[in-house]
Amino acid sequence: MGKTIAEKILASKSGARAVSAGEIVDAYPDLVMSHTATWRSVSVMRKIGATKLFDPDRLAIVLDHVSPAKTEKYAQDQQTSRNFARDFGIAKFYDVDAGIAHLVLMENGHIKPGDLIVGTDSHCTIYGALGALGSGIGYTEVTSVWVTGKLWMKVPSSIRLVLNGAFLPAVSAKDLMLYLIGDLGADGCGYKSAEFYGDAIPQMSVSERMTVANMAMEMGSKCVFIPPDAATREYLANHGLDPAAYQPVYADADAVYERELSIDLSKLEPMVACPHQVENTKPISAVVGTRIDQAFLGSCANGKYEDLVVAARILSGRRVDPRVRFIVTPGSKQIMLEAMKSGVLQSLIESGALVTNPGCGACAGDGGMMADGEVSLSTANRNFIGRMGSSKSSIYLSSPATVAASVIKGALADPREFI
């Protein structure tokens, strides 16, 4: 019987010849990432009296979320993480200037097709954009993997999503994912692996694939795969990995899927997730005109260079409505630099954007908090109650194009009007 990508990777990482969905295995991840939560894992290590790591080269630490430190407590916690990285010789350590962990790790060639990566963040699914199995775990479990090198994992069943056709202008991967999450629900892919196929994939940039793999977490996916192709190889080569450095894993032709779904991308329109659940999605036409007080362009879902370019294009020669605070947070230092050099940042600032330092920013409540009754539109991946400030504020989610159109109007707007 054929195997899915998740089955193959988990077999290889647990030293088994073959495993099937439902089995529990002891898997040895290639990489354990930890972000702002690192100090918590360090404190567990101290508490249990562990002094040795299984393999320091398998650790990656990026200080994102609240960067630079906003309070003394954050400063102390970051110092704990920094000192730990120094004392244990963690080569893949990135400080508060680097950006969002997920993007930083991919940009620096630390994520390879076929790898198993676990980390202190639910959006580790994003590594599936490069054909790697990424999945989130808690901080105590991170300590456990640091020390023992392994963790128990249940081999997930898989669903197969086939994307055909092409996006219409102003429609993008974010709209696709909002549509899918609305359709399947917040647990529509719960405990499962989502494999993406179809003739639309080769046309999709790696940046768009990252949005797909990131957002798929919001339908409960344990992991996500977009099988590596020429675009993946090009991305990896540009980030220091030549093909000899990795071994992509593909599903067998007769692999067993729990469910198969196909979507015609040309039928999709711009979508928004309405407060306070990501699955609460509607086509933009249903909510056009809703006033917004703040907009956020950033996050691991949509704070990439291409996302900034999309927004800058729509805003070019236009102005942000003065009633809106438009916060732009490049996902990483590299993205920020690229956007500086190409003039994208200048153009966004001239249109009326407030550009912040790279990182999670407002997505993690690090700046850009909202007051009672305020409404924000965000390109991030979650609109949960109180996530960006007051529990009496509300968050809509959309693509970068919809955010750009909406800041011009001061209200939710259809990006198709601006292209």
Next chain:
Amino acid sequence: MDTQIAGRVFKFGDNVNSDIIIAGRYLIYIEPAELAKHAFEMLGADFPEKLRKYDIIVAGRNFGCGSAREQASTAIKGLGIRAVVAASFARTFYRNAINDGLTIVECPEAVAAVSEGDNLSIDLVKGLITHDDRGYPFAQIPASVRRILELGGLANYLKANLPGA
């Protein structure tokens, strides 16, 4: 680990996310008592105090979805809640609860039958929830994983099983 848990139920609906259970701004804490002060605060300032009067949380589908924050289960433990019974759990919450030594039970049939304020009892040995004289069997956590729960969580388990120790 207690194998018999009985008490009064507080009931939630579907998709209770971990941002609701404990907001991101409190992730600077890891202590159960400190986290419990702010548990479910997004639903109302009185929620932490209110929930302390209950013993068991019963919830719908996908409990604990969203962020992988371990403090969601720690905060619930800090409230004195002894078990969470849900129709289903999000996978990160499921793992974190086990690693935190918080008893979790997946049992959609019991969830459908129970109302807020009801009393129910959970027998972890038999794998049975009893409510209103009716029994609802549930699937046990796999034995290999249950060992973590029995030792009160992953930190204790790890301490007892340190490599080279």
